[in-house]
Amino acid sequence: MTNLLITGGAGFIGSHTALVLLEAGHRLVVLDSYANSSPEALRRVAELAGPGAAARLQLIEGDIRSEHDLERAFAACSALGGKPADAVIHFAGLKAVGESVAEPLRYWDVNLSGSRQLVGAMQAHGCRTLVFSSSATLYGYPETVPIPETATIAPINPYGHSKAAVEQLLADMAASEPGWRIARLRYFNPVGAHPSGRIGEDPCGIPNNLFPFVSQVAVGRREQLQIFGGDWPTPDGSGVRDYIHVMDLAEGHRAALDVLLAEGPQLLTLNLGSGQGHSVLEVAAAFEAASGRPVPLKIVERRPGDAAITVADPSQAAQRLGWRTSRGLADMCRDGWAWQSANPDGYEA
Numbered sequence: 183m184t185n186l187l188i189t190g191g192a193g194f195i196g197s198h199t200a201l202v203l204l205e206a207g208h209r210l211v212v213l214d215s216y217a218n219s220s221p222e223a224l225r226r227v228a229e230l231a232g233p234g235a236a237a238r239l240q241l242i243e244g245d246i247r248s249e250h251d252l253e254r255a256f257a258a259c260s261a262l263g264g265k266p267a268d269a270v271i272h273f274a275g276l277k278a279v280g281e282s283v284a285e286p287l288r289y290w291d292v293n294l295s296g297s298r299q300l301v302g303a304m305q306a307h308g309c310r311t312l313v314f315s316s317s318a319t320l321y322g323y324p325e326t327v328p329i330p331e332t333a334t335i336a337p338i339n340p341y342g343h344s345k346a347a348v349e350q351l352l353a354d355m356a357a358s359e360p361g362w363r364i365a366r367l368r369y370f371n372p373v374g375a376h377p378s379g380r381i382g383e384d385p386c387g388i389p390n391n392l393f394p395f396v397s398q399v400a401v402g403r404r405e406q407l408q409i410f411g412g413d414w415p416t417p418d419g420s421g422v423r424d425y426i427h428v429m430d431l432a433e434g435h436r437a438a439l440d441v442l443l444a445e446g447p448q449l450l451t452l453n454l455g456s457g458q459g460h461s462v463l464e465v466a467a468a469f470e471a472a473s474g475r476p477v478p479l480k481i482v483e484r485r486p487g488d489a490a491i492t493v494a495d496p497s498q499a500a501q502r503l504g505w506r507t508s509r510g511l512a513d514m515c516r517d518g519w520a521w522q523s524a525n526p527d528g529y530e531a
């Protein structure tokens with residue numbers, strides 16, 4: 183049984199991954215400030231994971247930028263498992279592109295300084311295994327689609343710059359001493375929810391991403407879906423993205439962790455996506471079908487910084503992890519709707 187420290191584990195991707203890891207029998211300490219989440223998510227994770235799981239899950243409310251909070255989290259790991267943390271899965275961070283343009287300092291502070299502080303604490307505690315949440319946003323306007331990991335890193339906003347900087351920091355750490363086992367996982371567009379509808383994405387304020395927006399329109403919380411550009415060079419004129427079911431993504435983390443723990447020191451850099459593109463109009467139609475509710479649309483101006491088509495080449499992840507996505511757009515919409523319809527106000531209800 184391994185002892186894992188999960189930063190940001192109360193968030194959307196972190197909570198689903200925590201469930202998969204608890205189900206795999208690991209012991210988890212979650213460090214989260216609840217800046218964009220609720221502890222209720224983890225209460226439900228423990229419930230879903232079944233009898234005895236709550237005893238293998240400990241929550242520490244704290245900030246990754248705080249040395250003191252990191253000390254508390256590493257101490258909790260040792261107390262929970264009787265040995266230091268075997269690995270860290272690092273989700274904590276800020277992720278809204280528009281907000282990052284308005285508040286770059288906050289993004290550099292939480293995403294880069296927070297990661298730097300965490301890596302320093304790992305070094306001090308002799309923990310050298312790390313799975314990091316990176317992003318396809320690193321690729322900026324992609325030169326080729328599907329996008330391989332070898333594509334140029336050319337982010338076009340402060341969020342992407344901060345992720346690129348953390349990727350570089352991790353590469354520098356891996357080069358500095360031989361023991362590091364690091365996976366930099368570049369997510370495409372994580373959506374959907376656990377099929378139970380008990381946990382899901384609960385963004386604070388107006389959602390930045392398509393999926394939570396569509397589901398809030400379907401449930402009647404918002405009037406209509408704005409589509410940014412109807413004249414992209416795509417089959418129906420709306421932007422095309424690679425959506426990945428959050429449960430597939432969670433399983434991708436387990437697979438990456440297993441490879442790092444089994445194989446030894448390395449720096450893995452992998453796209454986690456489906457390799458399939460879906461347009462915004464297709465997503466809206468699929469969500470209408472899954473929910474039985476109308477999703478009124480309005481096509482507005484393109485947003486600066488958007489690309490026409492972003493789709494992953496997921497072949498490296500298949501080869502290195504033996505992992506590929508197994509859930510399609512209809513599953514994403516069905517499970518996203520199960521969550522949204524049962525929890526119209528998120529975890530607040």
Ligand SMILES: NC(=O)c1ccc[n+]([C@@H]2O[C@H](COP(=O)([O-])OP(=O)(O)OC[C@H]3O[C@@H](n4cnc5c(N)ncnc54)[C@H](O)[C@@H]3O)[C@@H](O)[C@H]2O)c1
Nearest residue numbers: 190193194195215216217218219245246274275277315317
């Ligand atoms: N969701 C996406 O579309 C997407 C895509 C690519 C990469 N990512 C990355 O994946 C990670 C997880 O994303 P998510 O969608 O689950 O986001 P989320 O906001 O739901 O989860 C992030 C979690 O980190 C916590 N957190 C934020 N600042 C913190 C701090 N200073 N100290 C401790 N905890 C803090 C939040 O409270 C939240 O629980 C992020 O690093 C994000 O950049 C997300």
